[in-house]
Amino acid sequence: MCNHASHERAHPIYCILPPHMLKEIAKKGTPQQRSLAIETLSADHTFRQIRSVQAAMIAPRRGVHPKPAAAPSAQRSIYTANNMETLPGTLVRSEGAPKSDDVAVDEAYDGLGATFDFYLKVFQRNSIDDAGMPLVGTVHYGVEYDNAFWNSQQMVFGDGDGSLFNRFTIALDVIGHELTHGVTEHAAALAYSGQSGALNESVSDVFGALIKQYALQQTASEADWLIGAGLLTSSVNGVALRSMKEPGTAYDDPVLGKDPQPADMAHYVQTAQDNHGVHINSGIPNRAFCLAALDLGGYAWEKAGRIWYETLNDTHLKPNVNFKTFAKLTVSNADRIFGAGSAESKAVSKAWDTVGVL
Structure with missing residues (x-):
């Protein structure tokens, strides 16, 4: 469900699973695995279009930064899509709230926090945009959705199919990878081709x-x-x-x-x-x-x-x-x-x- 736009001025949705891997699954997997891979590759056209337009509207211009926050502080919001495809979904944990009884919610919360802390403590960067951008994540996106992505506004995590892939909140480096696409958008705007x-x-x-x-x-x-x-x-x-x-x-x-x-x-x-x-x-x-x-x-x-x-x-x-x-x-x-x-x-x-x- 990712629109990997090739034009350098377009703003793609950055997915952790590459299309070549999904195409292999679509060819060689079990009927259920093939179906899920094809579903991921064949995103609903309207969904892709909406995400692409939204990303273009809010995409940063290099060298243009919002007014910095008074004091750097993580502002995390974790939502659940409840296995639907509506974003951001229902808020389930906000900044400072105690742990939930949902491991994916807590992994997303901790992963966003670890990424914020790294950029602040190591490079004195105040969030993704260096101006205190709130960090938003949605878990339980879709049904057995085999991917995680950054859409220029937030992180989105699938639960995985349980057959080939575990839940996509499980790996901290995956969360850091996706959020860094946001850093790159703001810092360098590298063309995605x-x-x-x-x-x-x-x-x-x-x-x-x-x-x-x-x-x-x-x-x-x-x-x-x-x-x-x-x-x-x-x-x-x-x-x-x-x-x-x-x-x-x-x-x-x-x-x-x-x-x-x-x-x-x-x-x-x-x-x-x-x-x-x-x-x-x-x-x-x-x-x-x-x-x-x-x-x-x-x-x-x-x-x-x-x-x-x-x-x-x-x-x-x-x-x-x-x-x-x-x-x-x-x-x-x-x-x-x-x-x-x-x-x-x-x-x-x-x-x-x-x-x-x-």
Whole structure:
């Protein structure tokens, strides 16, 4: 139920499950699995149109920020769609309210809070828009809906089918990934197609992983560098949706197919599908970040994460940026932050060289 608009001025609905995975399920799954996958891929036209229009109406303009809130403070609201498709649904937990008796509600609440805390404490960013934007989440969307998405206004979580996918609130990095699409909208407005679209996806993976690592206080070497660990059920031959450390190895399953992500530019995938491969080729910049973080050691958000965050907010970063230009900007920001020829700068440059970008 996601409208992955390809025009750079359109504002897509960003889904965690890539279309290539859903298409595999639609071909190879059980009748029920195929039906659910086709339902997800074949969104109601009116629903997509409404979401697209709403997203365009409220989408941020780069460099234009609302008046900052007086004091940074999370403002979370969690709703339930009650297995319907109406958003936001019924309010079930607001900021400061005690835990509910619904695990999905509490996971969404905690995940939104962990993401807010990360951006505030690590980068002094006041919510998604850096101006105190309230964080809204809706759980129990649809019936056995196999996805989670950000629509420029809020997070939406399906319950999963229980056969291939668990509930989509289960993975903190998935929540961080989706909310980071909102950060990218406000900071860089990266076009959602080709290499700029793959960078858009990669930035969400990078900060989704860092949000999980920050919550667990894991160093780069302790982290699993997986996106969506715990989301796949035990019946699936796989460990996650993606591996940043080893792209292409996250799953190899009779129903889901094999993880198609390349690990370097020599295996870059030329395709018109998935907005020219935004979920596939994101493995290349993902691996570059992971290599740099592992090389630098310690907590990945302190050095590599800072470099990527500064690059995302760099006014030289254009919406249609390609891998090479983005890579050069990360090196430039490493030079600026840590000094030209610093260990940090060398690690970033070496990482991009290893994946064949520089």
